[in-house]
Amino acid sequence: MPGLIRFRWIAIFCLTLGLIPLIHWHVLQKRDIFYFVAVLALLATFNVVSQGLWPREEQARQKHTLVHLWVDLLAAAGLLFVSGSAQNPFVSILCIHSFLGGMLLRQRASYLFGISVLLLLGLLQLETYLDAKITLGADLTDLWLSFLSQWVLVTASWFVSHYFSGLLKKNEMRIRLLQDRQHQADRLKSLGALTAGFSHQLATPMNSLKLRMERGLRKLSDQEVAAREELEKAKSSLDECVQVFQHMASVFSQSAEAELQTVEIQKLCEDLLKVWEKENNTITVEKHFMAEPLNCRLQVLAFSNTFFDLLNNAVEASSAGSKIYVRLFKLDSWIYLEVTDLGEGLSEETLSRLGEPFVTTKVDGNGLGLYSASMMAQAAGGEFRIFNNTSGRGATAEIRLPLEEA
Structure with missing residues (x-):
């Protein structure tokens, strides 16, 4: 104007x-x-x-x-x-x-x-x-x-x-x-670095506190039942804190330091899916994989953990007896891996913040699984996102990775 x-x-x-x-x-x-x-x-x-x-x-x-x-x-x-x-x-x-x-x-x-x-x-x-x-x-x-x-x-x-x-x-x-994607990636990396630093600084005092509580429990007599229960609850809570910080530190270190490897993603996903189905034999998984070999560069360990997390999340979001769907396909120069459930879906407010550490819809969750998925995808030059299905039932977790030409 x-x-x-x-x-x-x-x-x-x-x-x-x-x-x-x-x-x-x-x-x-x-x-x-x-x-x-x-x-x-x-x-x-x-x-x-x-x-x-x-x-x-x-x-x-x-x-x-x-x-x-x-x-x-x-x-x-x-x-x-x-x-x-x-x-x-x-x-x-x-x-x-x-x-x-x-x-x-x-x-x-x-x-x-x-x-x-x-x-x-x-x-x-x-x-x-x-x-x-x-x-x-x-x-x-x-x-x-x-x-x-x-x-x-x-x-x-x-x-x-x-x-x-x-x-x-x-x-x-x-x-x-x-x-926007770069801003989100920088924010997630900053949060990861901050949490990794916290975990390093708090590891020594937490472990020291854990040892002192264990010594205190051994010194309590059998008659002091109430005190023993309180100390055991406190020790359990402390163990959870230590696990969260260790998980966060490992996620950041894996995303920052692990090397990318060229893999045939169909074979990797099929092998991982077989391992997961053995431990979850009551769940029906319907898979749709492209027959054409698809290669990409990724961190195998981080990808495997992410794939298992997405499958477990789909099961937890689904009602009893329903299926989960796994799709692997190529579109243009990208590889897409989708894990779909038929649960209740997610609210817009929740979708806008999913992937940030400690943002989760689970009562006992910590949001680190989706954060790990975001870091893994970004380290491979791709993207991770979650969206509600157009049918109105359930949600889909999608990993997009750049196709590696043979």
């Missing part, structure tokens, strides 16, 4: 300077000078009034931009009507309006403005044609060719700007998505 206002001031200044040459070359008649100056004054007034009126919402900005472009278009058409219409050499200024409309407007607004430019061009050409019919010796063939070239130029200006504007919009959305 500020750019349009500045551009309009430049146009007003240039038209004011060009007033004398237009009169000298008889493009503008002296009787039309007042009308010409009045249009410029109205444009300047509109510019002053519009200064600072810039809405923040995208939809409102589109409406304001459309109004500004319409005002400029009507002003240009009005000036052309009194200075030669379609025979005015400056009629090509409509190409600039068409280009700006295709560049600045989106969807219906862009199409509406493009049609408006063509309609006004048609009115200018109609006036020029009517004047040429009453002029003796006028060559209407050259006039029609001139009209056709004007339509082609205006339409091409709109189409080119509209097309490249769409490409720029898609690239902008893609850059924002990549920035």
Whole structure:
């Protein structure tokens, strides 16, 4: 919007300077000078009034931009009507309006403005044609060719700007998505590093406290049952704290230091699934794997732990007797591994934070399994996400990994 206002001031200044040459070359008649100056004054007034009126919402900005472009278009058409219409050499200024409309407007607004430019061009050409019919010796063939070239130029200006504007919009959305993913990855790494540091600093005092509690338990007599129960509960809670910190530290160290290996992911997933099914023989797993060999680079141990975690999560989210589904397929240059359950699904608030440490829907969970999945996928150059199924039943955990060409 500020750019349009500045551009309009430049146009007003240039038209004011060009007033004398237009009169000298008889493009503008002296009787039309007042009308010409009045249009410029109205444009300047509109510019002053519009200064600072810039809405923040995208939809409102589109409406304001459309109004500004319409005002400029009507002003240009009005000036052309009194200075030669379609025979005015400056009629090509409509190409600039068409280009700006295709560049600045989106969807219906862009199409509406493009049609408006063509309609006004048609009115200018109609006036020029009517004047040429009453002029003796006028060559209407050259006039029609001139009209056709004007339509082609205006339409091409709109189409080119509209097309490249769409490409720029898609690239902008893609850059924002990549920035959001990078921000999330940096935040997760920072949390992991922070927790790993905490676990290192707290490991010694926690272990010392654990040893002292064990000594205290051995010194208690059999008659002090209540005190023994309280100490055993405290020791159990302390053991859980130690396990959480150790798990977090191991996840971060694996993601940061483990080497990537090229593996055939179908074979790895089939082997892991066989091991898991032996320990969970009451669960029905329906798998759909591509027959084509798919290779990728990943941390095998971290991937194996993540795959087991996703299968266990799917079982816990499913009702008794229902199936879980495992899909492995290729799309473009990516490999997708999906684990789907038919449970109750997840709320939008929960989905927006899943993958962060200690964010979980389980009563006794700590959220480290999904955090580990995110770190593993990011270390391999991929992405991990969870989304509700379109059927309305259950959710799907998806790991996307870059395909390694054989």
